[in-house]
Amino acid sequence: MDDIPSDAPTHCPGTQSEAAGKASACQGCPNQNICATQPKGPDPAIEEIRERLLSVRHKIVVLSGKGGVGKSTFSAHLAYGLAAANEDCQVGLLDTDICGPSIPRIMGAEGEQVHQSGSGWSPVYVSDNLAIMSIGFLLSSLSDAVIWRGPRKNGIIKQFLKDVDWGDLDYLIIDTPPGTSDEHLSIVQYLSAAEIDGAIIITTPQEVSLQDVRKEVAFCRKVDLPIIGIVENMSGFICPHCTTESQIFPPTTGGAEKMCSDLSLPFLGKLPLDPRIGKACDEGKSFLEEAPDSPAAKVFQAIMAVIQKRTEEEKMKEDFVQR
Amino acid sequence: MAAPTDSTDNLSSVKHVILILSGKGGVGKSTLATQLTLGLLKAGKKVGILDVDLCGPSIPKMLNLENRDVHMYPTGWLPVYIDDEKRLGVMSIAFLLDNKDEAVVWRGPRKTAMIRQFITDVCWQDVEYLIIDTPPGTSDEHIAVVESLKSYNPDGAILVTTPQDISVGDVRREATFCQKTGIPILGIIENMSGFVCPNCKECSNVFSKGGGEALARELGIPFLGCVPLDQHLSMSLEEGKNFITEHSDSPAVMALTSVVDRLIQIDKNL
Numbered sequence A: 001m002d003d004i005p006s007d008a009p010t011h012c013p014g015t016q017s018e019a020a021g022k023a024s025a026c027q028g029c030p031n032q033n034i035c036a037t038q039p040k041g042p043d044p045a046i047e048e049i050r051e052r053l054l055s056v057r058h059k060i061v062v063l064s065g066k067g068g069v070g071k072s073t074f075s076a077h078l079a080y081g082l083a084a085a086n087e088d089c090q091v092g093l094l095d096t097d098i099c100g101p102s103i104p105r106i107m108g109a110e111g112e113q114v115h116q117s118g119s120g121w122s123p124v125y126v127s128d129n130l131a132i133m134s135i136g137f138l139l140s141s142l143s144d145a146v147i148w149r150g151p152r153k154n155g156i157i158k159q160f161l162k163d164v165d166w167g168d169l170d171y172l173i174i175d176t177p178p179g180t181s182d183e184h185l186s187i188v189q190y191l192s193a194a195e196i197d198g199a200i201i202i203t204t205p206q207e208v209s210l211q212d213v214r215k216e217v218a219f220c221r222k223v224d225l226p227i228i229g230i231v232e233n234m235s236g237f238i239c240p241h242c243t244t245e246s247q248i249f250p251p252t253t254g255g256a257e258k259m260c261s262d263l264s265l266p267f268l269g270k271l272p273l274d275p276r277i278g279k280a281c282d283e284g285k286s287f288l289e290e291a292p293d294s295p296a297a298k299v300f301q302a303i304m305a306v307i308q309k310r311t312e313e314e315k316m317k318e319d320f321v322q323r
Numbered sequence B: 001m002a003a004p005t006d007s008t009d010n011l012s013s014v015k016h017v018i019l020i021l022s023g024k025g026g027v028g029k030s031t032l033a034t035q036l037t038l039g040l041l042k043a044g045k046k047v048g049i050l051d052v053d054l055c056g057p058s059i060p061k062m063l064n065l066e067n068r069d070v071h072m073y074p075t076g077w078l079p080v081y082i083d084d085e086k087r088l089g090v091m092s093i094a095f096l097l098d099n100k101d102e103a104v105v106w107r108g109p110r111k112t113a114m115i116r117q118f119i120t121d122v123c124w125q126d127v128e129y130l131i132i133d134t135p136p137g138t139s140d141e142h143i144a145v146v147e148s149l150k151s152y153n154p155d156g157a158i159l160v161t162t163p164q165d166i167s168v169g170d171v172r173r174e175a176t177f178c179q180k181t182g183i184p185i186l187g188i189i190e191n192m193s194g195f196v197c198p199n200c201k202e203c204s205n206v207f208s209k210g211g212g213e214a215l216a217r218e219l220g221i222p223f224l225g226c227v228p229l230d231q232h233l234s235m236s237l238e239e240g241k242n243f244i245t246e247h248s249d250s251p252a253v254m255a256l257t258s259v260v261d262r263l264i265q266i267d268k269n270l
């Protein structure tokens, strides 16, 4: 990863270099102090995380540039869907949204406790083959705000990656907060040796959201994170009364599909806005089970199949090369 | 991008500072920030809007100010104005980036430094109301804003939520954040509350209904109103048009206007 920030002073020695914070170019840079005092070199946790996650076959990160586009809803349903499709498929879901952890609620596991054992933190099992972990389980009350600055958030993410005892997993889905921030950098850095299959980026159809997705795509390219594909969520609302479709979030610039063709990215599909999805989430249930015949559930299953196929093909190629 | 050197006290001349907060993303913080600002403008006020969302700044797009540049003044950055009379000034990181698709991938301390500059180094001049739009969450950006604002005695924060439980839960945490950091809460707005089908006029509660009002009651803070989902609103934001003046008889504008009226009534010396 390039460790020279894009708007660093000229002759910036790079944040990881020995001269960081000490070179003459660093004078007056607002980050001088941080660079000068931060420890250099790779964090030993990267190797520990690699070893911990050797038993996880696929690692998928779910990203979005913008907030509230349905990342957690998607992550949760990907986990539900994968686990429901095959009882031998072991699925883990890790919520790295430190400030707004919503996975416990969506998975109907609010108020559950995680336990510490000799081999690490035990995740919460919502079914035999579906385990989840979230900062939400560590908060003492529902109204607790986690007012943490970056370094502390990075610390807990490191612990989550290093110390959760997932056991053997076929899929680990990592849900993230919106944006391109400390959490994202940390996830990518800590998983740099463990190898992430790739990222799924969620967006809504309107340009206000797509403009943030382009930034997210730039981030993925910058840190060499493969993009499995882009999902357009909340695309079109069908009135339950008269079945007229309304574009509540209008795709004024062609939506995610057009953006994907412009940026040569795989487009995974369009999930319509269905009030039953939000309702299922509020109730901690799987929408795929609540309304299996709905158009949204059908699109979701199709998207999930593509994700499974892509990630499995990639892994088979790798396995082949390693042999 | 050099830091302005002499930044005596750009913010102390601003009478009212109002933060728009929400624990959750995508609930309409930026939307309400722009609409309340436009509402205050329509009411004859001189207004400013400061976008402290560094990773996903939306204000320039929503006000049709993309690709504009900020200029330097001896005392700091001059905001970008939407009008010739300079009655609405805007500051956003988007104005400082060369390429709008570029990702701002900054860790906390760097963001904190940038936000401090935004708070102290923008020449708002005689702005009466400064609305601050924030990113989702309760993290570095929020701590930085609140800390830098402390000495300026801000009016307080408006919390935005959508009606569903997931969002209300995050906003409850945001209220705790305000209490912990000593920021008064002006009230809660429930956004995206109900969608009226343009064909059959039936109202669907796309994201459920009533959660914001219930939370306000539970926390004992004022409920400022419900803004329904309105296609014209999302369309106006896409096109950078003025929804408040173009759809003045819609329920959404009525809800927004009543919030604006309340903001105008705030008297700091009470």
Ligand SMILES: Nc1ncnc2c1ncn2[C@@H]1O[C@H](COP(=O)(O)OP(=O)(O)OP(=O)(O)O)[C@@H](O)[C@H]1O
Pocket: A065, A066, A067, A068, A178, A206, A208, A209, A248, A249, B022, B024, B025, B026, B027, B028, B029, B030, B031, B032, B053, B056, B058, B134, B135, B136, B191, B192, B193, B227, B228, B229, B230, B231, B233, B234, B235, B237, B238, B252
């Ligand atoms: N009442 C409404 N009716 C219709 N569309 C709305 C309404 N409120 C917000 N929107 C649309 O919803 C989307 C999200 O709103 P906005 O960008 O304001 O949210 P935000 O809370 O600022 O998000 P972020 O957390 O990413 O900063 C925008 O496309 C906006 O146009």
Ligand SMILES: [Mg+2]
Pocket: B029, B030, B031, B053, B056, B058, B133, B134, B135
């Ligand atoms: Mg916003």
